[in-house]
Amino acid sequence: MEPEGHAELADISAQGRGDAPVEQIYAVRFAARDLWGEGDHHVVLDLWESYLEADADDER
Amino acid sequence: MTSADHHPDTLIARRVRRLETLLEEKGVLSGAQLDEIIDASLSGASPANGARVVARAWTDPAYKSRLLADGTAAVRELGFMEGGFQRLRVVENTDETHNVIVCTLCSCYPLRLLGPSPSWYKSEAYRSRVVREPRAVLAEFGLNLPDDTEITVWDSSAETRYMVLPRRPADTDSMSEAELTGLVTRNALIGTAEL
Amino acid sequence: MARMNDIGGMQGFGPIDTTEDTEPFHADWEARVVGLFNALRAQDVFNTNEFRDAIESMPPAEYLATSYYERWFKAICTLLERKGVIEPGELDD
Secondary structure: OEEEEEEEOHHHHOOOOOOOOEEEEEEEEEEHHHHHOOOOOEEEEEEEHHHOOOOOOOOO | OOHHHOOOHHHHHHHHHHHHHHHHHOOOOOHHHHHHHHHHHHOOOOHHHHHHHHHHHHHOHHHHHHHHHOHHHHHHHOOOOOOOOOEEEEEEOOOOEEEEEEOOOOOOOOHHHHOOOOHHHHOHHHHHHOOOOHHHHHHHOOOOOOOOOEEEEEEOOOOEEEEEEOOOOOOOOOOOHHHHHOOOOHHHHHOOOOO | OOOOOOOOOOOOOOOOOOOOOOOOOOOHHHHHHHHHHHHHHHOOOOOHHHHHHHHHOOOHHHHHHOOHHHHHHHHHHHHHHHOOOOOOOHHHO
């Protein structure tokens, strides 16, 4: 998972409000197996920070 | 494409013209402005631009490092400023890894570097399938990768746009940068072809 | 929240038509629609996220049955009506 810049949170900006918060975006790499239970490849998604939950068990 | 392109084509064409006329009447836009904008958005958008970036990266290792570290700044060095997007990330194909790009949510794409996006890139079939079964999708493009090649699919789901740095073909050591530019195809920059 | 455009990994879409387009637009109206989009956005009538949202809010059956640039046109019309630039039905005269 790597930082991938900042941008206005699209969900809010899509409502036409001028007050969309700017959030960090992360490029997060998933194994296909974790997404769909099959496949040997990886998928990288760009996710705004508020889309992510902190995992209490993880040490980052 | 759907049959909507051909039959109701004239209906949609009339509606588009009607909207333009309305907007002109209301003083929102003029036909001349529109013409200018249409020209501007396509001019300068071409896969030749992405090809130049690739050829430079192949011939200049320091540039290649900069390109992979900060794609936005590196393409700007060559004079390419993508109007619409803030960030470009370039991902490198290696002997072990093959990269392919998609926008599953719509059809985002580094237009200035790759030219207008192909219909297949915008299709539901590509957008839904390449993240799930990339090997099969690439085979439909005639690209059959070895089983031990790892595939990474990059989904432009936010503001970053992605471009692939393809592997340099064999037996090209004597080629000039200009000649190398001519080898690079748009599909190789998306990841649905190798060179 | 999943919507019609959120199709990464969705199954049931068949083979990909990998034919190269001969031109970026199949008809002039498509280029005009892109021009309209860029011009209206440049004037801050709407932003890109609102535009994508308008496309994504289309009922699924309509989304799938509408060609790519026609979706853009419908979204533009929806936003123009919503913002009071045009009246509902004004386009249909």
